[in-house]
Amino acid sequence: MAKSIYFSEEHDIFRETVRKFAENRLRPHAHEWEKERGYPLELFKEFAQMGFFGIRHPEKYGGSGADYWYTVILCEELMRSGMVGCPVDMLVQAEFATGVLCDEGSEDLKQEYLVPAIRGEKIAALGITEPDFGSDVAGIRTFAKKDGDTYVVNGSKTFITNGNIADFITLAVRTGEEGGGGISLIIFPTSTPGFTASHLEKVSARSGHTAALSFEDCRVPRKNLVGEEGQGFGYILDHFQGERLVLASFTNGIMQVLLEEGINFARNRIVFGRPIIKHQVWRHRIADVITIIETSRQITYHATDILNRTGQSHREVSIAKLFSTETAKKVGYEMMQIHGGYGLMEEYLVARLSREVMGLTIGAGTSEIMREIIFRTSVSDA
Structure with missing residues (x-):
């Protein structure tokens, strides 16, 4: 890497580590995994062992407490794997699904979901996009209605990375009024009765997992709310x-x-x-x-x-x-x-x-x- 005002020697060492992993561990299998539309799920634990899932998360949860420069390096160098699908799955785990959980979730939620995600013991997904609401996030129609100490979730999501392999989903739901003010985030365990996921075939990122999700009267504890209700x-x-x-x-x-x-x-x-x-x-x-x-x-x-x-x-x-x-x-x-x-x-x-x-x-x-x-x-x- 040429001398840069942004990168230190530590960054360069990390870059070399990721590059070797991408070229030696991932790239030899890229064609096979693209053809087979997937990769061994044990790879999540390998990424965890490399420290890739906890880059920006605090050390007390098993992370490194680093900044976005390490994320940028990780993403650039993972492309030397010769594929997009598998690395995207991994960054959903490292950033998309766990970032807001780390920043806004309760301590109990972090211990139950964030820590095992950083260890590669649980797979995470982020559920926002719906069949009728993609760019218009404020319009989502997956409802979570209160019933005692639970939310009852009904609706559907689509184009969800890791959706068909995840153990939990950081899920955007409507808990209140129309518009953005009625949206909340909850941690949704995929073992919940009434939940189904189906694989979606794509023309690109074929080694990755993308799914359509369905929720029918799924009961989730209200303690699984991430942050404050209506702030999602x-x-x-x-x-x-x-x-x-x-x-x-x-x-x-x-x-x-x-x-x-x-x-x-x-x-x-x-x-x-x-x-x-x-x-x-x-x-x-x-x-x-x-x-x-x-x-x-x-x-x-x-x-x-x-x-x-x-x-x-x-x-x-x-x-x-x-x-x-x-x-x-x-x-x-x-x-x-x-x-x-x-x-x-x-x-x-x-x-x-x-x-x-x-x-x-x-x-x-x-x-x-x-x-x-x-x-x-x-x-x-x-």
């Missing part, structure tokens, strides 16, 4: 920052791998008597890709710096996610083009990664939502 919408919005930073960092990692694959192919592929990399047209197109990646990386690092220092970086994180995920499509196209017909073959990594970037403009907030956030936080009285 605010919790969700605050933690979207971390989720979007994760996806921007994943994307930067993918682009770097695509670039390296393209350069390696261009060095070895002979066209008109010379390696592709000796043709000026491709040297310049590669230079454009390098510029895109470096720009995206620095935008993401700027957002990370602000989030670390202030805890609020909605505008900058949205810019990072929008820029990285949209420009990654061009990077994927250019690197596929270098490969020619080989870029369309499944056994070539560039084919899979070019497909993977398509879904990153949707997860954790679509590009359209990112643009709206950027506008609202940049232009007043409009």
Whole structure:
């Protein structure tokens, strides 16, 4: 890693650790796991043993108490695994589903769910998106009605990462009025009677687990409420920052791998008597890709710096996610083009990664939502 104002020697050591794990433990199995639509669930315990699930969580719960820089490094380097699905599952465990539990949950909930999640003993999911409410989080219709000391949950969720393998779900439910003010978060054990989950087949991130969920008269203890009732919408919005930073960092990692694959192919592929990399047209197109990646990386690092220092970086994180995920499509196209017909073959990594970037403009907030956030936080009285 080049000298940076953001990274220390400790960061570089961590980067090397993650890189070796991704290249030696994950990448040899990427093609197989993509084909089989899954991986051995024992991998959660391996990630836990590496300390990846507790990076930002306090040491008293088994974490490292580190900052977002370590999360960024983790996401960038996990892309050297050559797949997106499995790493996304793992970051849902490390960040998406457990972050708000750590910040807002009761001590009892943390001991019962956060600690075993950090240890890799329980698998976590985050349940927000519904069939009729994706970007419109404030409109969700999964209800949790009070009945004595329980909530009775009815409704459905979709596109839920880890939903069909999770032991518990950090679940967004409606406990009150219409709109954001009526939303709460609860910890939902998937062993609860009335709960079902079904696998969803995807065109990308195939090694990961994505599910549709159904809740029919599911009774959950009211003590499983995360934070305060009616405050769930605010919790969700605050933690979207971390989720979007994760996806921007994943994307930067993918682009770097695509670039390296393209350069390696261009060095070895002979066209008109010379390696592709000796043709000026491709040297310049590669230079454009390098510029895109470096720009995206620095935008993401700027957002990370602000989030670390202030805890609020909605505008900058949205810019990072929008820029990285949209420009990654061009990077994927250019690197596929270098490969020619080989870029369309499944056994070539560039084919899979070019497909993977398509879904990153949707997860954790679509590009359209990112643009709206950027506008609202940049232009007043409009």
